[in-house]
Amino acid sequence: MLLNTLPTFYQGKRIFLTGHTGFKGSWLLDTLHLLKATVKGYSLAPITNPNLYDMIQGDSKCESVIADILEREKLQKEMADFQPDIVFHLAAQPLVRLSYDIPQETFAVNALGTANVLDAVRFLEKPCAVVIITTDKVYENKEWIFAYRENDALGGYDPYSASKACAEIVTQAYTSSFFNPNAHAKHQKGIATARAGNVIGGGDWSKDRIIPDIIKALTAQKPIIIRNPNALRPWQHVIEPIMGYLMLGMRLYEQPTKFWGAWNFGPSLYDNLSVETVAQIAINTWGSGEYEIMQLENAPHEANLLKLDTNKTTSLLDWRGEMDFIQAIEETIAWFCNHL
Numbered sequence: 390m391l392l393n394t395l396p397t398f399y400q401g402k403r404i405f406l407t408g409h410t411g412f413k414g415s416w417l418l419d420t421l422h423l424l425k426a427t428v429k430g431y432s433l434a435p436i437t438n439p440n441l442y443d444m445i446q447g448d449s450k451c452e453s454v455i456a457d458i459l460e461r462e463k464l465q466k467e468m469a470d471f472q473p474d475i476v477f478h479l480a481a482q483p484l485v486r487l488s489y490d491i492p493q494e495t496f497a498v499n500a501l502g503t504a505n506v507l508d509a510v511r512f513l514e515k516p517c518a519v520v521i522i523t524t525d526k527v528y529e530n531k532e533w534i535f536a537y538r539e540n541d542a543l544g545g546y547d548p549y550s551a552s553k554a555c556a557e558i559v560t561q562a563y564t565s566s567f568f569n570p571n572a573h574a575k576h577q578k579g580i581a582t583a584r585a586g587n588v589i590g591g592g593d594w595s596k597d598r599i600i601p602d603i604i605k606a607l608t609a610q611k612p613i614i615i616r617n618p619n620a621l622r623p624w625q626h627v628i629e630p631i632m633g634y635l636m637l638g639m640r641l642y643e644q645p646t647k648f649w650g651a652w653n654f655g656p657s658l659y660d661n662l663s664v665e666t667v668a669q670i671a672i673n674t675w676g677s678g679e680y681e682i683m684q685l686e687n688a689p690h691e692a693n694l695l696k697l698d699t700n701k702t703t704s705l706l707d708w709r710g711e712m713d714f715i716q717a718i719e720e721t722i723a724w725f726c727n728h729l
């Protein structure tokens with residue numbers, strides 16, 4: 390199985406990881422460390438307290454550069470000094486609700502930040518694979534029952550979704566203009582985007598995300614407040630897309646002209662559960678607790694239904710989610726219980 394080849398491939402590979410101080414970045418950093426890769430991280434300092442990066446002693450697992458993705462020259466120099474084999478770009482303003490408060494910053498970090506990363510790659514005179522992490526929210530959400538495929542239209546109602554769709558378009562433009570697969574022999578780069586759905590897992594303390602909100606309420610013995618009880622999301626344990634990103638990075642490095650382009654990393658279509666059901670399962674796993682539905686007047690728009698079609702990823706990349714949703718939430722709640 391392709392997954393078994395990751396240790397041999399990643400051992401000694403040079404990985405430039407943006408967003409290494411964040412939730413998913415820390416999971417990826419820890420996994421790359423286990424795989425004996427050499428990692429340079431580039432991001433802002435962790436903002437939550439506690440945070441997963443400090444818990445995994447991230448500073449001992451990579452060369453950590455704390456800087457803004459919008460500092461173009463700094464980013465270019467750090468990347469040129471390191472000469473990476475693979476770049477994973479995760480740094481972003483990743484929160485939908487916050488994007489309504491700071492739309493300009495969200496567009497700057499997510500769209501221009503992606504252009505800065507791809508521009509820095511342009512100056513590398515060596516083979517390099519680049520995986521840009523976006524989201525399932527890049528699709529023009531038609532709120533229908535069908536799952537979205539990689540060639541469906543891009544869109545975005547809220548600033549976060551639109552900014553990530555912009556990141557996709559920026560990536561398409563850089564791919565066509567500077568890293569065209571037809572001219573691979575000249576530039577030696579392979580560029581792909583990875584679109585994953587909402588993830589859950591230990592170590593996420595972000596604001597306005599379902600699991601951190603649930604854990605905060607359960608720990609404080611207060612009711613879990615649910616704003617959007619019927620919203621369906623393709624929930625997935627964080628380790629699933631992390632494995633997917635690693636597999637994509639490996640395949641892209643080995644066969645850039647075959648594995649470039651967009652890839653969906655979603656759970657099985659049966660794992661689309663409502664926010665209310667998630668709260669119920671969390672309470673059962675925790676052993677106590679209650680929830681209250683509080684629909685706010687003038688609440689910002691949030692998409693209701695979004696499913697990813699993963700046929701391309703499962704058939705060509707040999708990746709599929711291993712955990713069902715119940716396992717994913719049990720793992721997550723158990724992680725927080727252990728932490729507490």
Ligand SMILES: NC(=O)c1ccc[n+]([C@@H]2O[C@H](COP(=O)([O-])OP(=O)(O)OC[C@H]3O[C@@H](n4cnc5c(N)ncnc54)[C@H](O)[C@@H]3O)[C@@H](O)[C@H]2O)c1
Pocket residue numbers: 407408409410411412413414431432433434435456457458459478479480481482483498522523524525585586587588589595
């Ligand atoms: N968590 C999810 O459910 C989810 C789902 C789909 C996609 N994603 C994507 O995965 C990636 C990581 O998300 P996360 O959940 O780990 O978020 P996070 O907030 O935990 O981490 C974000 C990271 O980006 C860095 N960052 C933010 N602004 C920066 C800037 N101006 N300059 C440099 N670094 C900056 C932060 O320092 C941090 O390391 C993002 O691209 C996000 O859009 C997340």
